[in-house]
Amino acid sequence: MKKETIASISTPIGEGGIGVIQVSGQDSLRIVNTVFKGKKLKDLRNAESKRIYYGDICLNGTAIDEVIVNVLRGQDSFTGEDLVEVNCHGGILAVKKTLECMVSAGAKEVHWKELAGRPLSNKKIDLIQEEALLEIPKSKTKLGVKVLLDQYNGALSSFIQETVEQVEKCDNDKKQLCDINNKVKVILATASFGCAITSPQKLIITGKPNAGKSTLINALLKEDRLITHEEPGTTRDAIDEMISIDGIPLTIIDTAGIRETDHEVEKLGVLESKKQLRDADKIIIVFDSSKSAEKEDREIVKFIEELELQKTDKNISILPVLNKADLPGRLDLKIVVGKTFEPMCQVSALNGDGLSTLEENLISEFKEFTKYSPERPIIFTRRQQEYISKALSSSEQCIHSIDENTSNYSNHINNLKQNLLLLLHT
Ligand SMILES: Nc1nc2c(ncn2[C@@H]2O[C@H](COP(=O)(O)OP(=O)(O)OP(=O)(O)O)[C@@H](O)[C@H]2O)c(=O)[nH]1
Numbered sequence: 525m526k527k528e529t530i531a532s533i534s535t536p537i538g539e540g541g542i543g544v545i546q547v548s549g550q551d552s553l554r555i556v557n558t559v560f561k562g563k564k565l566k567d568l569r570n571a572e573s574k575r576i577y578y579g580d581i582c583l584n585g586t587a588i589d590e591v592i593v594n595v596l597r598g599q600d601s602f603t604g605e606d607l608v609e610v611n612c613h614g615g616i617l618a619v620k621k622t623l624e625c626m627v628s629a630g631a632k633e634v635h636w637k638e639l640a641g642r643p644l645s646n647k648k649i650d651l652i653q654e655e656a657l658l659e660i661p662k663s664k665t666k667l668g669v670k671v672l673l674d675q676y677n678g679a680l681s682s683f684i685q686e687t688v689e690q691v692e693k694c695d696n697d698k699k700q701l702c703d704i705n706n707k708v709k710v711i712l713a714t715a716s717f718g719c720a721i722t723s724p725q726k727l728i729i730t731g732k733p734n735a736g737k738s739t740l741i742n743a744l745l746k747e748d749r750l751i752t753h754e755e756p757g758t759t760r761d762a763i764d765e766m767i768s769i770d771g772i773p774l775t776i777i778d779t780a781g782i783r784e785t786d787h788e789v790e791k792l793g794v795l796e797s798k799k800q801l802r803d804a805d806k807i808i809i810v811f812d813s814s815k816s817a818e819k820e821d822r823e824i825v826k827f828i829e830e831l832e833l834q835k836t837d838k839n840i841s842i843l844p845v846l847n848k849a850d851l852p853g854r855l856d857l858k859i860v861v862g863k864t865f866e867p868m869c870q871v872s873a874l875n876g877d878g879l880s881t882l883e884e885n886l887i888s889e890f891k892e893f894t895k896y897s898p899e900r901p902i903i904f905t906r907r908q909q910e911y912i913s914k915a916l917s918s919s920e921q922c923i924h925s926i927d928e929n930t931s932n933y934s935n936h937i938n939n940l941k942q943n944l945l946l947l948l949h950t
Pocket residue numbers: 731732733734735736737738739740751752753754755756757758759760779780781847848849850851871872873874875
């Protein structure tokens with residue numbers, strides 16, 4: 525079936541030096557040729573692949589913009605079909621006008637994500653690579669870009685393909701199956717890191733009013749972003765910011781101190797804090813170590829302990845922080861010491877002491893990955909995690925059926941192969 529030729533603005537709309545419009549499909553050269561007047565090349569349909577040409581985009585004989593077009597024939601383009609990249613002036617109007625010319629010449633206007641779907645539909649890439657392609661522009665850290673580029677270039681896909689080939693050859697061989705099982709287990713263990721790269725974990729800062737929560741966030745952000753004050757009850761809305769520790773992005777959320785209050789606005793803040801806590805991946809509880817323990821400290825600890833008990837679907841890490849370590853200590857540690865609350869960190873949000881240990885603790889589960897070795901296959905979406913988990917249980921069932929000499933081995937080995945293949949293709 526003949527696919528429509530599509531055109532999309534591929535750069536963000538806004539102030540900038542250039543804007544890029546990509547026209548992809550069988551008729552892309554013909555369509556752009558209708559509105560492109562080359563300074564040297566008279567007919568774009570005769571253009572060589574991987575060459576750039578200078579000229580004007582014209583509408584009814586009038587030049588709209590001065591452009592450089594990059595021609596990529598199907599074998600050279602990322603979409604796997606003829607592609608013309610039109611580099612026009614940036615901003616809003618020049619880009620929109622140039623796109624309108626492409627549309628008037630016969631291209632269908634689409635969102636850039638639809639254009640990014642063409643390589644998959646033309647079998648130039650597989651589903652994992654498409655997911656990486658769509659995640660790269662959203663990446664929050666350099667490490668994220670590195671990991672996702674490797675997966676776009678096929679690190680995870682090759683690993684899955686090799687595993688599928690091994691499954692096809694294993695033929696009731698238990699040693700081979702155990703080897704496959706281990707490989708699948710190892711790759712599944714990369715998912716928490718990969719998913720933390722694409723969907724940053726939520727880190728909530730809680731604690732009684734005036735414990736130094738906002739000051740601690742400013743210290744982690746390394747800028748005076750949030751308002752801090754000696755008066756308790758300063759923060760009322762939950763405010764979120766992005767931080768990166770060794771390339772791991774975290775959404776850090778400042779909350780109002782939790783306490784009983786008659787003040788209506790502060791009450792709303794406390795309710796919002798509790799709501800945020802229920803949704804957290806990680807929680808820092810800030811204690812003011814320069815003051816003796818108060819009812820509010822105990823209430824927060826109790827609230828979080830109850831929260832932990834209610835949570836069954838995911839782990840939350842809880843990190844207690846004894847702040848204001850620069851002042852003489854008065855806090856009775858007994859109220860904060862608990863099994864789930866290790867390790868404890870002493871910091872001074874004001875002068876920065878102890879912050880590097882806190883940062884290490886915050887990403888300790890990802891330590892193995894922050895020294896990322898290039899081209900390492902990584903699971904980076906929940907969909908991939910789901911299929912690889914299913915593949916793992918199928919491979920365990922295969923081993924079990926060999927051990928027990930049961931008849932359903934062929935079902936399990938088929939499921940194993942299917943679940944691996946579903947990672948690559950729908
Ligand atoms: N000496 C000392 N003072 C600190 C430290 N951290 C915070 N403070 C001070 O404690 C006061 C309260 O700090 P905030 O960061 O506003 O406290 P908060 O927990 O956000 O308070 P609320 O928003 O009211 O819940 C401010 O005067 C800070 O300068 C610290 O490590 N040492």
